[in-house]
Amino acid sequence: MTKKQASTKNSTKSPIESGLAEEALSHPTRVRVLGWLRHQEAKTQSEVGKALALSNAAARYHLNVLEGSELVILQGTRSGPNGITEKLYAYNPEVWKQLSEQPDRAENFVFMLDYTFASIHEMHRKAVEMIKADWKPAFLAGSVGAFATPDEVGKLRGELNLLLDTFYESHKDASRPDTNPVAITFAVLPSRAEDAEGWAGERVFDWTGR
Template sequence: MAVSPAASPNWASGPDIELDTAALRVLAHPMRINVLALLRQCGPSTATRVAGELGINPGAASYHLRRLEAGGLIVEEPGRGTGRERWWKAAHRQSIHDPASGAPEQREAGRAYAHAVALACVERLRTAAQEVPLLPEEWFDVSTFGDFVLRLSPKEVALVRDEIFAVISRYRQAQGEDSEGLAPVAVQVQMFPVPGTIAPRTVGS
């Protein structure tokens, strides 16, 4: 499994980052996932602007921004702001975490991170659902809200996941400079056992 806050090549300060244990712990909070995704999608911002976009108070926004800075996930935008109002930008285009290849000590941190990503995705889908009645026809006609159940082994889940990620990567790499008619499109990919069908692990195992 590889999960990340929404990525955008337009506002990246550097290449993708493979999350270590410390960064996973920083991102084990859905609001910090949303703050980082906002900076990646919309570019540099301040605590006040972030608070307005995400519906939180500026103090909370400042706290989450400081945690992201401490984790090396965002950096201060040079040449902007004052001592009272700092501008922040994402330090990387995308965060990558694959627990199958991670160190054993990363397992619990990886679970907490995946949990936060899932909660952030739920919130984004809820917001998108509120806008469905207002979508222009050309966007409503192509938008997709699907829920499919397949019978797969863990190996087959990995194969399907990798095929989907390859398609996403192909479209990302094919994007040129001409942005006419383009809009940011959220592509959510969730694959998990239907709740209640798999015996839970023993905590600590």
């Protein structure tokens, strides 16, 4: 089969079937771009670049790749600085749903793992920038190593999920007065023995604010 025939054959497949979506998200920057766009209204290339600290050239390149895989779609245009018309990009919920909902292949599990941690890293990056700019808000960050049986780890996961779900359900209303936006990230992960031993002591940055 020639490259042209292969291209024609792939064009009849969905972005998931052809592997274009997974290939597009093999780069961590594109995972960050898609993760950010999923929680925004349609944005211009310059807005994406500014939000994620990317050059215009880098933002344009990664958006083009995501658009080619249909993970990102165009939603019209808007007049930008100096009267220049800019394209508006938004994530494609239909293709995202196909890719992320109930993964049934190893590739999909790998993608969701990469996407989840890229999203967490992006939250941490932005939070660190905010903290350095203003040390007034209180925060807590840290890690701990431990040795536990699978059942004990399962119990901890259940308790942690319940705690966070309960907190979220009672604090998800953004219109409540006198509230501040807070990002809560969490993980219970496998570890090498030497790392768990190294993290066994307290490694917590508990800042009470100013």
